[in-house]
Amino acid sequence: MTNRRQFLRLGGGLAISFALPVVLLERSALVQGAEVGGRGITDAIAAGKTQDPTHVAAWLAIGNNGNVTLHAGKVELGTGMQTALAQLVAEELDVSIDNIVVTMGDTSLAVDQGPTVGSQTMKSSTLPVRKAAATARALLIARASNVFGIPADQLSTRAGRVYVTTDPNRSAAYRDLVPAEWATLTVDEAVPLKRVREFSVIGKPVPRVDLPGKVKGSHPYLQNLRLPGMVHARVIHPPITGSTLVKVDRKSVAELPGFIDIVVKRDFVAVVCQQEFQAVAASRALTIEWKTPANGIDSSAVYDAMRAANGHVDELRKIGDADTAFSQSRMRLSATYRTPYQTHGSIGPSCGVADVKHDSTVVWSATQGSFPLRDAIAALIGLPKDKVRVIWTEGAGCYGQNGADDASAEAAVVSQALGRPVRVQWMRNDEHGWDPKCPATESKVEGSVGPDGKIRSWSYMVSTPTHISRPMGSAGNLLPGRMMGLPPKPVRIGGDHCARTLYTFPNERVVVRWLPDGALRPSAMRGLGAVPNTFANESFLDELANLANRDPIDFRIAHLRDERAIAVLEEVRRLSNWISRRKQANRTGAPSREGIGVSVAQLEPGGAYVATVCSVTLDMKSGETRVTRVFVAHDCGLIVNPDGLRNQIQGCVVQTLSRTLKEEVRFSSKEMLTLDWASYPILRFSECPSEVTISLIDRPDKAPVGAGEPTALTIAPAVGNAIFHATGVRIRKTPFTAEQFKASRNV
Known part of the structure; x- marks a missing residue:
């Protein structure tokens, strides 16, 4: 295992510069590089591609170039789902993963699978995608049987071709076997799926299909999208939730270079200019007056307000x-x-692009739910939803709802007002201040x-x-x-x-x-x-374990009947060398104390099981906490891509440690106070654990479930329990800052 410090040493003085591409309109309609039956996306729409999930053609298309396209309603959020979904198709259809193209989240092409949320993508996609691919494979074998005049049970498939098993020289490419009735072929719900022992792609570490372009700087992000005739807008958000607009002085920006217009709809205000920085300058120069709410509260009074x-x-x-x-x-x-x-703190602020015409609209968005966003924007601009198309285009990654939907909707409002394509790019203060x-x-x-x-x-x-x-x-x-x-x-x-x-x-x-x-x-x-x-x-259960004078893991197991929950606890006990490490922790008499804590959870409903052990060191004088090691035992059923899964867990550990140790939004009754990285710090590379050790429990007999969230549940309680083990101080409010430790110590 390579730890963080070893990786940085290996990297030496590595420096990477990116030349991001400018993506033109011709590229935007094909932003995911997909082809449908050898035709482009526009042709597929014109041909009336079905989106009925009971039909194979809603999910899959085989192109004249031999590529197989999967039209997924789910989207890629940096979780590796694009790769995992491709693995499902490659496995059941016997096609090289290099020949699988996964388009995602286009409301004119995709199956409506609902938003990409709740670690549900693999849980909700695995069976439908595998059944569609298996049905397609069975049909292609049947077609080849007719062509060769050989019974289907004497045919085999490999690398996008059907072979005569006893004479591999006799074969036909899938693309030559696609029948006219493909568009009406119904998914066979009873079609036999490959058994676990037959897997050659599922369960194997497959490189992420999206990473090469991201590393090279050639991946088309939404922020890079440019349309002919497009203009740039900046929305001026109010200082605090509940503010109302009093007045806007158009004259304050009317003479600025590139100024086009100001769009005002009640409390919605946007400036529009020819170029992006002109819009930035206009948004800063605009004279605008807001009335803040009379009943606003300070962030320090949040819990009093909640109780009242x-x-x-x-x-x-x-x-x-x-x-x-x-x-x-x-x-x-x-x-x-x-x-x-x-706040989500997306490193790249949100963006949205829209082209609203009187009878049709196209919106490019990094949304997690193309179809519900389509319906909401249709209602917002007063068009039937079948006249609105949302094309998912990857933006700043997000686990939860950042500003992506809002920026896209803002672009639609301004585009409708101007009758031309509009790009809305949020600034850092917009993302920190106005994401949900x-x-x-x-x-x-x-x-x-x-x-x-x-x-x-x-x-x-x-x-x-x-x-x-x-x-x-x-x-x-x-x-x-x-x-x-x-x-x-x-x-x-x-x-x-x-x-x-x-x-x-x-x-x-x-x-x-x-x-x-x-x-x-x-x-x-x-x-x-x-x-x-x-x-x-999990923190309170630890308190009761201490009250009962029981080992925290033993105490948990004594109250569990779920064998999978017990299994992850036993595995993390082994993985972390729990008994020895807990005995060796330096907990008394030293200025720097060491502790180890545990927690376990299953993401509800029906999600993965995770048990986590965290080791911490804490400076008793300053109150600063450092998480040094993290051990994770993870059971998400059938594992589709172990490398992608580890990547998910590692990222989840780092992000949730940041939430646990540092992150808190602050505001007054009049304005947001955490609008940048200085006022809302996140975990630095130097503060990451030196070791994150993961044990993956593969259960091929269980349906796969998502891994985007479960580990996040266990981090804060494991850290808090470790702090208590080290110091005897129980912190009952996150984040575990030095100030919070000192306040809890004095309780």
């Missing part, structure tokens, strides 16, 4: 009588855990331990707003829609994820207290409510 808000309580689980059992117990604890508002935020949460937990050393009662209540405000076809869910006075679609989603633990308790009550949106617009961030809920649950 009227909430809707849903009971998620009730077993026995937790309140009575708690009151009758001698060994009992109560605790409150909190997590703050956080991971909402703050507060969890209250009570628990008791009986004379037998096992948990007797468990009571849990999380207070949270919704963790989803994605477009969902609603114009009011888009930022420009809200600025134009349109109401968002009311939902309660995500805040309850993993509020219920994997454990079995004799007396238990779990509730979620749903709150209004709160100070900032809430929406999805990696893991949704499963992250704060697992932080509270």
Whole structure:
């Protein structure tokens, strides 16, 4: 295993410069390099390509050049899904992965699979894609049987050809066997799929198909897209949520170079110029007056406001009588855990490009959900959804809902006003200030331990707003829609994820207290409510283990019946050398203390199992925490691409350590205060663990589930538990800053 320091030493003084391409209109329609039956995408649309998922042609096309195209409704977010989906087709259709093209998220071509969220891509795609490919392979064999006059069971397939098994010189290419009835071929739900022992592509480490272009600087990102006649806009966002526009002085920018227009729709304001930096200059020069909300709050008062808000309580689980059992117990604890508002912090600010005509619209977006965004933009600009096409084009990576949907919708609003193509590029302050935020949460937990050393009662209540405000076809869910006075679609989603633990308790009550949106617009961030809920649950379980004087892993296993959960705990115990490392930790008398902590979770609903052990060092004087080593045992069922999976887990560890140790959005009643990297720091390379060791538990007999989020659930509690092991200080609010450690130490 190569650790981070070894990699940096090997890299020496490596420097890379990128010459990013300018992508013209002719390229934009083919941005994913796809061909359909040997024709371009435009021809495929004109030919009326089906998007009915019950038909093979909705998923697959075989081109005259021998390439096989998969039209996926899911999109690539840096997770390697484009490669994993290609592996599924290559396996069942017996085609080289080099000949698989995966187009993604084009509402005129793709199957509507819903948004790419919740680590659901592999779970929802594996069977449909494999069945479509297997059905296609069976049809091609049947066609070859007729051509050769040989029974189908005497034919084999390999590398995009059908062979006579006993005479490989007799063969036919798939492209020559595609029948006229391909467009109407129905997916055979009972088609035999390859057995695990027959796999030659699934389960193998396949290089990411998207990385070469990204490394070379030739990959077409949305930010590089240019259309003929396109102009540039900057939207001037208000200082804080709830602000209203008082006045705009057009004269303050009217004489600036390249100025075209100002678009104002209620509280929505955008300046438009010929060139991008002209729009930047105009946005800075524009004289504009806002009225901030009279009832605004400071970020330090968030939890007081949450407790004062009227909430809707849903009971998620009730077993026995937790309140009575708690009151009758001698060994009992109560605790409150909190997590703050956080921003996605996408390194590249969001962008959107739109070309709105009176009877049709094309929007290029880095959205995670092309179809719901299409419907929301259609409602926003007043066109039927069948007149709006969204073409997914990769942008800044995102785990959750960053500003991609909003920037795209803003481009559509401005393009409609001007009647020409418009590009909206957010600035750093826009992304930090106006992407939908991971909402703050507060969890209250009570628990008791009986004379037998096992948990007797468990009571849990999380207070949270919704963790989803994605477009969902609603114009009011888009930022420009809200600025134009349109109401968002009311939902309660995500805040309850993993509020219920994997454990079995004799007396238990779990509730979620749903709150209004709160100070900032809430929406999805990696893991949704499963992250704060697992932080509270796994931290408090550790507190009860300490109360019972039990080893934290043994204590967890004693309350588990799920064999897969037990298996990841046992594996991470072995992987981390838990017993020895825990005994050797320097916890007393030294200015720098060492500790080791554990946590386990299953992403709800029905996701992967993960157990994580974190080792930390903590400076008792400064309060600074450093996570030195991370060990992860991971079970996501059938593993399609082990290299891609490891990459996912490693990235998840680093990002969630940043959220755990550093990240918190701050604001006053009048303005956002964390609008750049100085005021919202993230984990630096020098602060990353020196070692991330991963054990992948492959279960070929289980359906594959996603790996984008599960590890994120386990990081904060494992770090917090390690800090407690090292110092005896229990931190119940993230991020675990030096100031938070000192405050918790004095409690």
